[in-house]
Amino acid sequence: MALFSINNIKISGVSACVPIHEETNWDFDLLNENEKKLLIKTTGIEKRRVAEKGTTTADLCFTSAKTLLKKLNFKANEIELIIFVSQSPDYFLPSTSTILQDRLELPTTAMAFDINLGCSGYVYGLSVISSLMTTTKIKKALLLAGDVSSFSINKNDKSTYPLFGDAGSATVLEYDENCSQMHFNVQSDGSGHQAIIIPDGGIRNPLTKDSFIEHKIEKGIVRSDRNLKLNGTDIFNFSLREVPPNVNELVAYANEDIAEYDYFIMHQANKLMNESIRKKLKFESEKVPYSISKFGNTSSASIPLTIVSELSNKLEKGRNKLILSGFGVGLSWASALVTTNNLICTDILEYE
Amino acid sequence: MISLEKFIAHIENELDDLEPGTLTANVNYRDLESWSSMYALIIIAFVDSEFDVTLTGDDLRNCNTITDLHQLVKNRS
Numbered sequence: 001m002a003l004f005s006i007n008n009i010k011i012s013g014v015s016a017c018v019p020i021h022e023e024t025n026w027d028f029d030l031l032n033e034n035e036k037k038l039l040i041k042t043t044g045i046e047k048r049r050v051a052e053k054g055t056t057t058a059d060l061c062f063t064s065a066k067t068l069l070k071k072l073n074f075k076a077n078e079i080e081l082i083i084f085v086s087q088s089p090d091y092f093l094p095s096t097s098t099i100l101q102d103r104l105e106l107p108t109t110a111m112a113f114d115i116n117l118g119c120s121g122y123v124y125g126l127s128v129i130s131s132l133m134t135t136t137k138i139k140k141a142l143l144l145a146g147d148v149s150s151f152s153i154n155k156n157d158k159s160t161y162p163l164f165g166d167a168g169s170a171t172v173l174e175y176d177e178n179c180s181q182m183h184f185n186v187q188s189d190g191s192g193h194q195a196i197i198i199p200d201g202g203i204r205n206p207l208t209k210d211s212f213i214e215h216k217i218e219k220g221i222v223r224s225d226r227n228l229k230l231n232g233t234d235i236f237n238f239s240l241r242e243v244p245p246n247v248n249e250l251v252a253y254a255n256e257d258i259a260e261y262d263y264f265i266m267h268q269a270n271k272l273m274n275e276s277i278r279k280k281l282k283f284e285s286e287k288v289p290y291s292i293s294k295f296g297n298t299s300s301a302s303i304p305l306t307i308v309s310e311l312s313n314k315l316e317k318g319r320n321k322l323i324l325s326g327f328g329v330g331l332s333w334a335s336a337l338v339t340t341n342n343l344i345c346t347d348i349l350e351y352e
Numbered sequence: 353m354i355s356l357e358k359f360i361a362h363i364e365n366e367l368d369d370l371e372p373g374t375l376t377a378n379v380n381y382r383d384l385e386s387w388s389s390m391y392a393l394i395i396i397a398f399v400d401s402e403f404d405v406t407l408t409g410d411d412l413r414n415c416n417t418i419t420d421l422h423q424l425v426k427n428r429s
Contacts, residue, residue, distance in 0.1 A: 034369060034386065035388060035390075037369070038369065038388060038390045039390060042390045042393060042394060043390075159389065231409060232389055232392075232393065232409075233389070233392050233393065233396065233408070233409030233412060234408065234409045236393050236396050236397075236409075237396065237406055237407065237408045237409065240396070240397075240400050240406050241406045270393070272393055272394065272397050273393070273397070275397075276397045276400060276401060279401060280400075280401075
C-alpha cells in the first residue's frame with residue numbers, strides 16, 4: 001500500500017494564478033433559468049476563469065512561481081528540483097518542466113520532469129517531490145500544478161463546460177530537519193479510466209479529421225472526440241466510496257486524531273459531492289474551505305488555489321495542521337497530512 | 353428501511369424545485385420534464401447519507417421508477 005511518511009520537508013509558500021477573463025454560469029445559455037439555478041446550487045460553481053487563446057498552463061504556473069520566489073526572497077539559482085503537474089502541457093515533447101527551468105532561470109543543475117495527473121495531481125506531486133527531497137537532501141524545490149481545461153472542453157457541452165476553470169499554482173518546499181512529518185495515502189484504479197477522458201489525440205486514438213467532428217450526444221451535450229468527456233454520476237459514486245476511507249486510513253496510519261486538524265482542504269470538484277465527503281468524515285463546515293463558487297473545478301490547481309483564496313490570512317500565522325485530498329481523473333486519488341508554520345502566500349494573481 | 357411513501361416524500365423534498373405530487377411510485381423519473389443529471393447527483397448524495405448505500409450511475413440507469421430505487425436501496429442496506 002502506498003501509505004508512507006516523509007521526514008524533514010516543509011511547505012514554505014503557496015501561490016496561484018488565474019486568467020483575468022471571468023465567465024459566469026448565469027450567462028450559460030444552454031440552460032434555462034431553472035436549470036442554471038439547479039446547476040449552481042448543486043455544483044456550487046457560479047464563476048470560472050477562462051484563459052485567452054494562446055495562454056498555457058505553464059504561463060499561469062510561471063507567474064505563480066516568479067511571484068512566490070520573490071515574496072520568499074529566494075533566488076532562482078537556489079532551486080534544485082522542479083516538477084510540473086498537468087494534463088495540459090505546452091507540447092507533446094519536450095516536457096514543460098524543462099522549458100520552465102529555463103524560463104524561471106533555474107540552474108541547469110536542477111532536476112526537472114512532468115507528472116501527468118489531474119484532480120489528484122497536487123497531492124501526488126507533493127508526495128513525489130517530498131520523497132525525492134528527503135532522499136537527495138535537495139534544499140529547495142518547486143512544485144507547479146494546474147490546467148487550462150478550457151482548451152479541451154466543448155462550449156456546447158452542458159455536462160462539462162460550466163464546471164471547469166483554468167488556473168496554475170506554485171508551491172515552494174524546503175528541507176528542514178526541525179519540521180513535522182508529512183504523511184501520504186496515494187491510490188489508483190485505472191479500471192475507471194473512461195469516466196473522465198479526452199479520447200483522441202494520443203497514440204491509442206491519433207488525431208484525425210474525424211476527431212473534430214462534433215456529435216450531438218443528447219440535448220445540451222455536443223462534443224467531438226478531442227473534447228473532454230465526463231461521466232458525472234460515476235465520478236460521484238467513486239468519490240463518495242473511496243475518499244472517506246482513504247482519509248480515515250491515513251489518519252489511523254499516522255496515529256493522529258482527525259479532530260486535531262485545523263482544515264480539510266479538498267480538490268474542488270462539486271459542492272454537493274464535497275459536502276457529502278465532509279459529512280462522512282464528520283468535519284465541521286468551518287474547517288472545510290471552498291473556492292469552487294469563484295473558480296470552478298481547476299484540476300490540480302484547486303487545492304493550492306483554495307489555500308491562497310480562502311486560508312492565506314489564517315495560515316500565515318503560526319502552526320496549522322492540514323488534511324489535503326485530491327480525487328478524480330485516472331481514476332486516481334490521494335490524501336496528505338501536512339503541518340504548515342507561518343506559511344507564505346501570495347495574493348491570487350491574475351494573468352492578462 | 354423506511355416505507356416507499358416516506359422514501360418518495362424524502363426524495364421529493366431533496367429535489368425541491370420539483371412540482372409537489374409529480375413524483376409518484378410508478379412514474380419513470382427520467383420522463384419528468386425537469387429531470388436532469390443534477391437530480392441523479394442529488395439522489396446519490398441523499399441515499400448515501402441516509403442509508404449508507406452508494407448508488408452507481410448504472411444503478412440509476414437500470415431503475416425506472418422510485419419503486420425500483422426503493423427496492424434496490426432496501427436490498428443493499
